[in-house]
Amino acid sequence: MKKKEEEKKRRQGRIARELGRIAGLDRYVRPEKVRGAIKLDSNENFALDSSFIAEVAALAAGAVDLREYPLDEFDALSRQLALYTGIPEKYIGIGSGSDQVIELLLTTIAGSGRRACAFVPTFSYFINRCELHGIRVDKVPLDKNFELDPKAFVKRAARSDVVYLCSPNNPTGGQLARKDALYMIDELESDDRLVLVDEAYADFAGYSLAKEATRRRNVIVLRTLSKAFGLAGARVGYMVANEEVAGAFNSTIQSPYPISTLSLAIAARVLERSERVKKTIEAVREERRRVFGSLSGFGSGIKAYRSDANFLFIEAGARNYGPIVRELARSGIVVKLMGDSVAGHRGCMRVTIGTREMNDAFLSCIERAVAGVAR
Ligand SMILES: Cc1ncc(COP(=O)(O)O)c(C=O)c1O
Structure with a gap:
């Protein structure tokens, strides 16, 4: 069997071998567009009208x-x-x-x-x-x-x-x-x-x-x-x-x-018009502080990491992750779900800082999910 595979490989042309190599590589998968969702998965700037x-x-x-x-x-x-x-x-x-x-x-x-x-x-x-x-x-x-x-x-x-x-x-x-x-x-x-x-x-x-x-x-x-x-x-x-x-x-x-x-x-x-943009940057920074503070106040093992960008990395922990994922889906909120893919961290996600309303919707979602877990 192994011999056959090797023989097949030998007979393959250079392009087929290269395509085989490429097929085995990790690649960036474009996120799915969810119509009407609150989109907090790609670090875009929705604070800008x-x-x-x-x-x-x-x-x-x-x-x-x-x-x-x-x-x-x-x-x-x-x-x-x-x-x-x-x-x-x-x-x-x-x-x-x-x-x-x-x-x-x-x-x-x-x-x-x-x-x-x-x-x-x-x-x-x-x-x-x-x-x-x-x-x-x-x-x-x-x-x-x-x-x-x-x-x-x-x-x-x-x-x-x-x-x-x-x-x-x-x-x-x-x-x-x-x-x-x-x-x-x-x-x-x-x-x-x-x-x-x-x-x-x-x-x-x-x-x-x-x-x-x-x-x-x-x-x-x-x-x-x-x-x-x-x-x-x-x-x-x-x-x-x-x-x-x-x-x-x-x-x-x-x-x-x-x-x-x-x-x-x-x-x-x-x-x-960068002055206009700078105002929204300030608003995002303000919201980043607020969302970070709220998440840190939830307790229950939810940890947000210090951020200098327009998103937060959140480690929800093994118990909270599933309920949060389900609550986000029910509420039509899309974030970058990373699960346990970051070594040493459980139940991870990256969430964009959006408008105050978007951020409030996200925070309510986490609050509901965490309350459900505690019950
Ligand atoms: C760190 C980093 N570099 C580069 C990019 C790509 O940016 P651009 O849209 O300019 O290709 C991204 C997009 O998510 C990013 O997070």
Whole structure:
């Protein structure tokens, strides 16, 4: 039997073997869309009114000519990103979501057949894409409070060609202490290594390392408009790096027209109104404090972890998890359910901070489920 399998494999062509390898890999599964649900599963920003985004989108749609390839719109968005970040355009690269920026970096300057290092749990897309491209990932576990030992991490990462630091981290929510992040970057920046700092949620946090990246060797900070700026559907992300890396990205690595004219125009106009967005960021931070406080007050083994992002990681425990999952389903609330998949933690979920009403619906759900368990 084994011989037959081996013979079959030998006769298979290269493509079939590669497809077989790919079929065995973990992949990102798009969440199912539940119509009419309270959507707290993907860390989008619902504190930003849909009418605000719709009005800006209509304005942008009226101003562009979709018969043309995007030219001016690319430059206009670069200018707006420079204004928002305070970083000159020559250090900024734009992509179709930060997903695409990561993909491009992994398939070009990171190089295949190499080694990456990341702490876990972290944004699974990064790990999945590495594995797809034949980059082995050395996974360094966070401790039970999701803290990282920077010295130990540096030691492990020093053997890698690519280092990934997600901060604030998805799914756990915490941002690395600035001094720890700087220590790791100081130690790890090199002519031979790419250091990726994924700051998809930095707009909700205390600091950004984007400016640092402009004067460092091969340190790239990844940002996005999908989260704080409420534009997940527009697919616009960006990176900040030194002039040489950003220049190579813009001139050669990135394809000529990676983002639609409409998305570019919408993104530039939303950035022009960043004061409005900043108000909703403040509202989300306020709600994050409130929801964290309420969850911590429930007792019954429900634990929320400190977050600097627009979501909370919650460990509900083995007894509460099933009743909570059922209560959420009954109430039409969708969160990212993770069960026992995070080593050492039982009954886990990640929940987006939404509007006050959305958050109240979620909290009531937890309260009902926990009361049922206690009865
Ligand atoms: C840490 C992190 N990085 C990147 C992304 C992808 O963002 P984008 O929508 O810009 O591709 C996400 C989305 O969930 C994320 O959580």
